[in-house]
Amino acid sequence: MRNHRFKHQTNTFGMFVGVTASAARVSVPPAMGDQISERIWLAPSQVHEGFKGTPLILTEEEIEWLRSGLRRVSADIERAERDGHVVVSVQALEIVEADYVTAALAPAIAGWAAEEFGFAPHRVEVTFDEPTKRYVFEWDR
Template sequence: MRTYRFKVQKSGFGLFLGIAAEAIRLTTPPTTGAPVSDRVWLDASEVHNAYYGNRLALNERELAWLRLGLGKVTGGIELVDTSPYILISVRTLQIVEVDYAEAALAPAIAGWVAAEFSLAPVRCNVSRDTSTGQFTFDWGERPT
């Protein structure tokens, strides 16, 4: 199990989120989690808070951010791993409450995958609209 720490420090805001997960290679479809692609699945049913040791129940928005970030890197996983199914199982989150925004889950899991599967680092620039407080993530994708 690997831990990845996503951190952004800008003049108007800061984000920090640590994520520990494991990649489980399977020959049959997983019995837990949900598919993010044909071969890559996400399971976040047994997530713990690293600082308090208690279990976290992620809400639908948090799960959606995890799916978004994982979806950004599934193509890379499928290129380097030939397992019929790969279950990414999120085990622990390191949440610093003053710097936590659920949106940080997306680049955190994408960074974790890049490290776990030896992929090129994920480029994700973060900005924040000061009037609304909304975060924007630029994944560096070009329109097709």
């Protein structure tokens, strides 16, 4: 089990989220979880709030951002793990409401994967688009 914290601070906004997860290597496709790629699976069902330790029920939007982050790095994971299937189980999220943006879950889980599987992390630039009032995440690849 490993924790990765995504932090981004500018003079106009800040964001923070931590992801604690583990990876299980299995020889056959798992019966449960969300298939991310041919050999990568996400299991986000037993999640706790990382600071309080209380159960946390993820929204569909949060799960989709976790899926999106793993999709970004699925080829890197598959290069690192050449055989079998990998199930990424999310155990906890560290959330500070003032700095929490659900979209930050994507770079957080991608950063976790880079540390877990030993590949170079993807750089992510974050800006705030004032007209749409949305954060924009631009990935290096």
